[in-house]
Amino acid sequence: ALPFDLAGRRVVVSAGGTREPLDPVRYLGNRSSGRQGWAIALVAAARGADVTLVAANVDLVEPPGVRVRQVGTALELHEAMLETTVGADGGPVDAVVMTAAVADFRPMDPSAVKIKKAAGQGPPTIGLVENPDILAALSRPGPDRAAVVVGFAAETGDGTADPTTSVLDFGRDKLRRKGCDVLVVNRVDAGRAFGRPDNAAWLLAAAGATDDIELEASVPLGPKSVLAAAVVDALSRRLGGSGPT
Numbered sequence: 001a002l003p004f005d006l007a008g009r010r011v012v013v014s015a016g017g018t019r020e021p022l023d024p025v026r027y028l029g030n031r032s033s034g035r036q037g038w039a040i041a042l043v044a045a046a047r048g049a050d051v052t053l054v055a056a057n058v059d060l061v062e063p064p065g066v067r068v069r070q071v072g073t074a075l076e077l078h079e080a081m082l083e084t085t086v087g088a089d090g091g092p093v094d095a096v097v098m099t100a101a102v103a104d105f106r107p108m109d110p111s112a113v114k115i116k117k118a119a120g121q122g123p124p125t126i127g128l129v130e131n132p133d134i135l136a137a138l139s140r141p142g143p144d145r146a147a148v149v150v151g152f153a154a155e156t157g158d159g160t161a162d163p164t165t166s167v168l169d170f171g172r173d174k175l176r177r178k179g180c181d182v183l184v185v186n187r188v189d190a191g192r193a194f195g196r197p198d199n200a201a202w203l204l205a206a207a208g209a210t211d212d213i214e215l216e217a218s219v220p221l222g223p224k225s226v227l228a229a230a231v232v233d234a235l236s237r238r239l240g241g242s243g244p245t
């Protein structure tokens with residue numbers, strides 16, 4: 001039987017990938033299917049958590065027993081995360097998992113009408129502006145911060161060193177920069193992770209007050225539900241195993 005270790009805990013999970021409009025028919029997007037976030041929401045709910053799933057452009061059947069909120073762009077995701085991570089009592093929820101792939105930039109000035117290819121004019125120039133870093137915002141210390149904040153990092157090797165070494169180095173650096181408690185790092189080169197049913201990952205964890213980062217778990221290639229269980233285990237350990245009932 002599944003442990004019922006998240007009973008009464010409130011968890012918010014983001015999933016999918018944002019789309020940033022260029023005009024009414026085109027967008028800048030990414031290859032995230034939403035399957036990994038879906039699996040985390042489902043496992044957390046099955047283990048007793050009250051789960052809100054913030055879904056960016058996901059084409060999957062909604063998981064049972066989970067509240068789903070749909071968003072499209074990074075700005076909409078940002079707003080939805082700020083809203084849903086506040087609990088009914090005004091305090092923060094227990095845990096946030098940022099699985100969604102967020103566009104770092106959006107077109108500065110999306111066109112209200114379809115951009116036309118004009119004869120002799122060549123390609124248009126698209127100006128971009130930076131989107132807010134939602135994970136960094138949710139990780140900032142303060143009264144609104146959830147007890148546990150988990151981020152994801154999809155990395156490729158740097159093309160020179162052994163890919164595993166550089167992927168883990170990028171991961172350590174990212175964990176420090178974002179300020180989250182756990183970073184789930186996966187390799188996305190050579191057709192891994194995105195749009196597939198399986199995934200493999202390392203869970204890096206900030207080691208308390210020190211600047212150290214430890215490798216908390218190494219999850220071999222397998223169904224996304226297995227990685228989801230490892231992520232939920234990481235939440236559960238930090239929330240003290242069994243939540244209030």
Ligand code: C5P
Pocket residue numbers: 074098099100101102103104131132133134135136150151152153154
């Ligand atoms: O920096 P990078 O995009 O690789 O970081 C990935 C992590 O940060 C993911 O957890 C993603 O959900 C989150 N992120 C975010 N806001 C952004 C960019 C990434 O929350 N603008």
